[in-house]
Amino acid sequence: MRLRPAPFGIAFGIVYALVFFLYGVLAALFGFGAAFAEVVGSFYVGFGPTFGGALTGAVWGFVIGFVFFALGAVLYNALLDRAA
Numbered sequence: 084m085r086l087r088p089a090p091f092g093i094a095f096g097i098v099y100a101l102v103f104f105l106y107g108v109l110a111a112l113f114g115f116g117a118a119f120a121e122v123v124g125s126f127y128v129g130f131g132p133t134f135g136g137a138l139t140g141a142v143w144g145f146v147i148g149f150v151f152f153a154l155g156a157v158l159y160n161a162l163l164d165r166a167a
Contacts, residue, residue, distance in 0.1 A: 085160050092153030099148030100141040103130065107137025 110120040110132030117132040124130040127147075129139035 085163060086156035088153040088156040088160075091156040092149040095152035096145040096147075096149035099144035101144070103127075103140035103144030104137045107132060107140045108134065111137060 106116065107120060107130060109115045110117045111134055114132070120130065120132040120136070123140075124136065127140060127143040130136050130143060131139075
């Protein structure tokens with residue numbers, strides 16, 4: 084069964100966006116993992132333990148999730164074709 088890269092990337096982009104957003108909001112509201120959120124923010128510019136940082140993180144999460152999982156689907160399809 085072949086994977087369609089764009090829908091696969093979009094699905095995981097949404098999941099990653101939700102994870103980044105929830106993590107940023109939890110850090111902002113309850114201080115849960117705030118120091119770690121700041122460290123992650125050094126990799127993903129704009130992400131941090133604030134509501135605005137959570138929104139920025141959601142954008143980063145979608146982009147990262149989409150790119151890596153779409154590429155993963157392309158690689159999977161190429162390996163599947165090679166094995167056949």
